[in-house]
Amino acid sequence: MTRSDDTRHDRQLQLADIPNIDLYMDQVIQLFERTFEETTRNTDETILTKTMINNYAKKKLFFPVTNKKYTKEHLILISLIYQLKSSFSINDIKTILTPLNEGIEQNQLDLEDFYRTYLELTKRNTARFVTEQDALTASTTDPLEQILALAHMSNLYRRAAEQLIDTQLKK
Numbered sequence: 001m002t003r004s005d006d007t008r009h010d011r012q013l014q015l016a017d018i019p020n021i022d023l024y025m026d027q028v029i030q031l032f033e034r035t036f037e038e039t040t041r042n043t044d045e046t047i048l049t050k051t052m053i054n055n056y057a058k059k060k061l062f063f064p065v066t067n068k069k070y071t072k073e074h075l076i077l078i079s080l081i082y083q084l085k086s087s088f089s090i091n092d093i094k095t096i097l098t099p100l101n102e103g104i105e106q107n108q109l110d111l112e113d114f115y116r117t118y119l120e121l122t123k124r125n126t127a128r129f130v131t132e133q134d135a136l137t138a139s140t141t142d143p144l145e146q147i148l149a150l151a152h153m154s155n156l157y158r159r160a161a162e163q164l165i166d167t168q169l170k171k
Contacts, residue, residue, distance in 0.1 A: 010126045011039045012119055013079040015112060022069035025050055028078065036082065048082065056081055059090055063101045073104055076115045087158050088165075095169050 013035050023031065032048040040047065056062060062077040070078070077097060084093045103109025136149055 010122065010129075011036055012083075012122055013075065014119065015116065018072050018075050020072070022071050023075070024069060025053055028053065028070050028075065031075070032078070032082065048078070053078070059094060060101075061090070061094055061097055063105050073111050076111055077101070080115075080118075087161070092162070092165050095165055099169070 013032070017031070017035060019031075029048050029050070036047045046052075056078065057065065061081055062074055065074060077100065080097065080100075081093055084096060088096070100109060100111065100114070104111055132153075133150075136146055140146060140149075
């Protein structure tokens with residue numbers, strides 16, 4: 001895997017990518033398709049659909065939409081859902097996002113500032129990942145060993161996050 005592949009897998013919706021106007025669902029889907037198309041394994045992979053967004057709304061993963069328009073805050077939350085859905089159940093995602101939604105609805109959270117911090121963390125995580133992957137590649141050239149090692153690390157990180165969900169968020 002080359003460095004360009006590493007950054008391809010870590011594409012994030014940047015605040016500058018989000019228009020300063022509310023968007024209709026089709027516009028939201030187009031924005032996510034453009035933003036995350038490089039992260040898919042193949043062209044058949046779905047990034048975001050109307051059904052997905054409607055299901056997220058039904059499960060109350062984000063606060064209610066007004067007049068069928070999605071605000072910048074909705075787009076940030078949908079982006080977080082997109083990042084979380086490959087690792088966590090919908091119930092865990094709801095647990096993770098509930099404090100954010102409550103903070104937004106009570107005007108006690110600056111979601112843009114929170115997301116800006118999250119984006120900075122992702123940059124540092126990507127740099128650390130590249131270093132760790134270089135070390136892994138140096139220690140073994142066997143692709144199967146590399147796959148197994150990466151899967152193991154992924155499981156360790158997911159389990160640590162699940163423990164935080166269970167001990168810190170589910171109260």
